[in-house]
Amino acid sequence: MALPLRAAATGGTAGGRATGTAHTRLIENTVAAFAGTPDVGARPEVRAKLASIATTARSRLTAMDRAGQGELFQGIPLGTSDPNLVTSYQYLYEIALATRTPEGGTPSGPAGDTGVQRRVIDGLIWLHEHYYGDQSKGYYGNWFTWEIGISTHVSKTLALLADELAAYRPELAATYVASMDAYLRNGKDGDVDLDSRFHTGANLADITTNRVLQGAVLGDDARITKAVADQLTVLATIDPYDLRHGVTDGFYADGSFIQHASVAYTGSYGRGLLTRVVQTIKMLDGTGYATDDRLVRVAQGWVVDGFAPLIFEGWLMEIVKGRGVSRPTTGYADTAEVVEAVVGLSAHATDADATALKGYVAYLRQTSKATLDPSAFVSPVSIAAYADILADASIPARDLGPAERHVAFNAMDRTVHRRPGYAFALARSSSRISRYEYMSGENLMPWFQGDGAHHLYLSGQDQTQAFGIDYLTTVPPHRLAGVTAPVETRHTVPELYGTLWYDNPERGFTSSSEAQNTYVYFPRSTHPFSGGAALGPYGVAGFVQSDDVAYAAKQSGGLPDDFVVYRDADATKSWFLFDDEIVVLAAGVGDTAGRAVTTTLDTRIAAPSDTLALTGRLRGGAPWSGTGTAPLEWLRYANATRAASVGYVFLGGPPPAVTLDTVTRSRRAVRLSNPDLPVTKQLFAVTVERSAGAPHTSMAYALVPNATEHQLAAYARRPLTVLANTTRLQAVVHRDLRITALNAFTPGTHRAGRLWVRGPGSVLLRERQDGTVAIAVSDPTTERDTVPVVIRGRRMRAVAADDGVRVGRVPGGTRIVVTTRHAYGRSFTATLR
Incomplete structure (x- = not known):
């Protein structure tokens, strides 16, 4: 009316x-x-x-x-x-x-x-x-x-x-x-x-x-x-076991942020939430409508635990942007919005909190590889306050977390691993978290973005030249870094249905309907195993790749005949995150439907004028360079123009294929409203190719950021040992760090070195120089009540242990039982002597 x-x-x-x-x-x-x-x-x-x-x-x-x-x-x-x-x-x-x-x-x-x-x-x-x-x-x-x-x-x-x-x-x-x-x-x-x-x-x-x-x-x-x-x-911090009004959207105890019920979204909706809350703080100041400092305290916690780990040298990472990843706005511009919110928040925080927030603003300005333009701020007041912070020599420029850290955002299936020279960001999915988000003609080809896709950011680089919209535009969707995908032609939603969504009101499919959300916009995967254990600055993460809920529903007759679904390839993967390397194990790699499958160990883009070099060594010791498929012991990608390099150490599996192509595509290919701007990039990839009908296989390799050839050659002395690489158990030992880590994917007892674990579960053990042993245990499925672990060898007692960790002795070792019920994948730690 x-x-x-x-x-x-x-x-x-x-x-x-x-x-x-x-x-x-x-x-x-x-x-x-x-x-x-x-x-x-x-x-x-x-x-x-x-x-x-x-x-x-x-x-x-x-x-x-x-x-x-x-x-x-x-x-x-x-x-x-x-x-x-x-x-x-x-x-x-x-x-x-x-x-x-x-x-x-x-x-x-x-x-x-x-x-x-x-x-x-x-x-x-x-x-x-x-x-x-x-x-x-x-x-x-x-x-x-x-x-x-x-x-x-x-x-x-x-x-x-x-x-x-x-x-x-x-x-x-x-x-x-x-x-x-x-x-x-x-x-x-x-x-x-x-x-x-x-x-x-x-x-x-x-x-x-x-x-x-x-x-x-x-x-x-x-x-x-x-x-x-x-x-x-x-x-309110979201407690998945005690939901208020049934809402799963918001910040979780581990710093994760979810919007649309199951999408990892700190970098878009979370950014908007932070901005809006800080604006509300400003509006309500002195009015009496907000009678305590909850808004300020909680928003500050979001910045420390939720945003700061995801911003590397001024760049807000892509793994938490949902469909926003297809927009031409850069990670630097996204961070500018966070900076304005932090500037506003610092004016309402007190004492040490205000100093820390201001110091973080100064730190971002100091480390960003793009000059932040404060004229992009919404508020003129923020611009003046920002200038005051930068001009104040008494404010120490300081990050809100240590330079060496491992952050397990298990509530949103994301992992961030940071060292002074690099940051590694990993996106997974599960029966709890969506594989991707498509909506409104944005993020048109998202199918594999939650299948273990990673971004390896190198320090000192302008990330617009390595990632962002041009990466998504020029890298084929089935060759995103870290992804195992079937080789097949897939069609976007507008291509399939002629509209921006699947329109079938009789079956409940309208724009923004629950059916549309569940099966079109942001479908979840169907396997529960996604997560891992964190021990100080080290971590292990695991993931069982599975079909999404749309494919599963179509097989059971639950979706209309004209609704198109796609089957995923098979893979079980683990990431072991250390200081100088990220070790990746993949088992059961293949396709039950008999399609060809590509596993992309890494993909990097470079400007057409950049000078690239690809060098390596074969398993027999002979030098190697260029492109092609070869039984490599190690490979080094170097961009001389950018002074950037990444090494790849091959610990087992079929020979990798190395390619270097020049690709031109329009940014409109990934988002209908993007300008029809052609982008040309050199596209480097190292992959393992499996032909149609080939049996399932396994592979093991390490990514070595900023690697030199001398450093890569040293891996022949095997500081890394693969203890197991199957779909039941994946485990690695790092001898220099004295770390053993594993993922047990299936029920039953699994053994790796000194560790015995009744799976499923993730375990990371480190033997320290002072004679103590530190251990971290988690349940990546979020479905178990307890995870029992035995450390074989001399019996030990607990020096310190989290609540929920019981330590006892058994013949030939020490037994640890971790109560993981309602822990939602978080790690429990103990120190033993």
């Missing part, structure tokens, strides 16, 4: 301007956060931002002047395109923003121009009367448009123009708020519904922040209070 332009929202004041000191303060805080303050406006560091705001507003006003029939802005036709309607509201916000910047800060802009403000208000009225106010005609396209996208721009615009609204059209705020409530169709009675699968995580933060602003402009205390209370639920 259409809401009349003079409708009033329940619980609000009759006028559009908020009454009361708290409401006024909230609106003033909002204006300051987005438009700046007079003091900030006078800062030279802020001039470029204010000039950009003014320039954008002038261009929007020009587009408004030139609008044709059915347009508010030239070139943005309305009536059938919900993205165009969002854009129209965005443009109105950008004009309104320029009118609230400090006068004098934008010498040629519309700052303080009430005439321009009234044009914005008239634009709001026109859009409401023609394209938004009738809810029976609206809500086409994406639900996000109507519940979050439009409301975000409108709510901020109402706050920015609160004074002029009160003088010019005092009824408009109430009218718009009533409409925004009516469009909250996944809510309850025009409000948030904490039991809705749409009102979770970052989406819930967006909705509640909008409702806080709406309450301020209406003078509606009840709306603000409830919105703040609803947003505070986002702060």
Whole structure:
């Protein structure tokens, strides 16, 4: 139904301007956060931002002047395109923003121009009367448009123009708020519904922040209070064994972040959540609506445990970006948004916490290989605060974690292993976590991104030349680094169905339906084993590759005949993460369906003009160089132009194939809305190829970042020994580090060196120089109550042990029983003597 332009929202004041000191303060805080303050406006560091705001507003006003029939802005036709309607509201916000910047800060802009403000208000009225106010005609396209996208721009615009609204059209705020409530169709009675699968995580933060602003402009205390209370639920650490409102979206105890129920998403939705929470902190400052520092404390914990491990030399890693990985925005630009949030957070933290956050900002600026442009910040205030932090010599530039660390994000099937010279990022999937995310024409060829795909970032490099959008564009999807995949032709969702989703309402498949989410947008795998054990800066991770839920459902007749599914190849894999190398074991590699299979040990891209060298040694000792298939003992890839190198040590398996090609593809191949920009790269790959019908095989190799030929030759002395490499057990010994590590994938007793374990489970044992033995144990399936381990040899006693670890003696050794029930894959450690 259409809401009349003079409708009033329940619980609000009759006028559009908020009454009361708290409401006024909230609106003033909002204006300051987005438009700046007079003091900030006078800062030279802020001039470029204010000039950009003014320039954008002038261009929007020009587009408004030139609008044709059915347009508010030239070139943005309305009536059938919900993205165009969002854009129209965005443009109105950008004009309104320029009118609230400090006068004098934008010498040629519309700052303080009430005439321009009234044009914005008239634009709001026109859009409401023609394209938004009738809810029976609206809500086409994406639900996000109507519940979050439009409301975000409108709510901020109402706050920015609160004074002029009160003088010019005092009824408009109430009218718009009533409409925004009516469009909250996944809510309850025009409000948030904490039991809705749409009102979770970052989406819930967006909705509640909008409702806080709406309450301020209406003078509606009840709306603000409830919105703040609803947003505070986002702060709760997700306990998978005690879910609140059934919600799995949010941050977990190990720093993982999930959105869309099963997608590892710190780098996109998590980034948006952090930004929104920090903006809420700024808005509520001094209003009395937030009576404790929970928002600040929890957000700081997210930065330390969730974001900092995923940012390497200023680059936010791809493994946590979902479909956003296909966007041309760089990892450096993604980090800039995190930096702005940390800058804002540091102003509200206290003492040592504030110093640590500011030190992290300085550290990111110091280590990033791209200059962070603060004019990209949303808030002029953030720009000034950022400049103050960098200018303060008393703030030590320092990371929020050690340079040598192993981070097991087991709740989202991700692993990050860092050393001063490199960072290794691993993406897996399971019956709990999605293999990939495709949606809305983004990430068109994602099929293998959660099948053990890795990114090996080298220190000192510009990562835009090695990864990011150009890596995804030029590397074939079945040859992503670390992946075992069938050699076959697959088709994207738009190619298969002619739309951006599978459309079959009779069988429950509509856009954003649960069936669409489960089987098209972000399907989970079907095997539970994905995870591993962490012991200080070392770790082991394991993964059993499996078909996804769509393929399984199709085999049982649970999906329509025209619904296309793809079968995965077979592989069981382990990663052993040490100091100088990452050892990878793969067993059962092949294909039950008889297809050819490629296992890609690594893939790297380089500019066409970069000078590359491929050198190695054959197993018989003869030198080798170039490309081809050969029984190599080791291989070295070197990019002389970038001073970058990676070594590969072959510990067992079929001879690898080395290729070096020049590839040109358009960025549009991975995302429909990307510019049709051709990208040309040199594409290096080292693979193991299995022909159609070949028997399953195994292989073992090590990745050696920054390797020299001398270093690679030294592996002939075997500091690394493979103890087992089967689909039941994979185990490695690193003699120099005195580490034994294993993954036991199946039930029963498994033996590797001194270790006996009743599987499934992951174990890492290190014999220290002081005579103690440290051990870490986990259950990567998350399904076991206990994992028993025996260390053969002299009996030992516990010096220290986590809760849940029992140490006893058995004939010929020491028995450790770890209670893993409801641990969700986390590691338990003990020190023995």
